[in-house]
Amino acid sequence: MTLEHGNVMTADPEARRRFKRSLLHWYRQNRRDLPWHQDQDPYRIWLSEVMLQQTRVAAVTEYYARFLKKFPSLEKLASAREASVLALWSGLGYYRRARMLHKAARIVVREHAGKFPNTAEYLRHLPGIGRYTAAAIASIAFDEPIAVVDGNVERVLQRLLGQSIDGEELWSSAEALLNRQHPGDHNQAMMELGATVCLPRQPLCLHCPVSAWCLTRGEVQSPGTSIRQMKREVRYALSSRKGSVFLVKRGKKVSLMPGFWELPEVSVATPRAKPWLTLRHSITVTNYTVQVIRRRPSPGADGTWVQSSRLSGLPLTGLARKILNAAGLI
């Protein structure tokens, strides 16, 4: 294929129209069959956008369905206890997202009579809704002509334009290319293109609907920064008796996951007992080797015996959930 239209930013209006049509047509034919892709309900779109922040699509779909089953509407979410919301979020990570979601649902019900604000500007006043999420909800649910920029869109734009642009320049380039008649589908098309075709390592340019307008066809890679992963070893004690398990609750003031339940941690300096289970767990830049030791709680140890039947309704840390699953307790 030859470069028919050159730089799409400086192309004539008809060439830009063809670019937008081509992208939209491709998206409507090829979008993945994801539960939130055909939805215009602001609550559902908001939930999917929040869940997808920092989490892979494959991990989100199951959580999304379970969450909507329990909280099918904004009102149901607003009237729920925070612990129930966190329990359903347990394992998805970045729990601040769930707290903000819950807080924002309460504000929408209390201050907007349950009606979602319908512009990006107003949406940004809600807790946990930043520039990207506000633009995504406003364009997809309310057809507001406003562009989004996420990591996928950033990569597509940089390759299309052959420049390593960032910040406001990215947002204004996305805005300049926006299909103002179909902003929601256009934004989703740009994100979908980045997620499925214009891949970070090996873009599938032969399948790209806009390759005729692309100045790089993937030849220019944006300089990648490799993040050094750290390694840590941790040990936890698993004590169970008569259908109960011994857990500790994190304090309200700790910075990470306050109020969440977990297994008591055992110092790695204590004499090594044969682990009942060894598993790997990663949190951001740290890879943990986790050893689980079966033993009784020491006399006077902080913690509570919790009935196994209550576990699924408790906000558990992702790691605790993993271990309790492996032990067949949930």
Ligand code: SF4
């Ligand atoms: S032609 Fe290749 S590099 Fe350019 S936007 Fe399409 S997939 Fe990305």
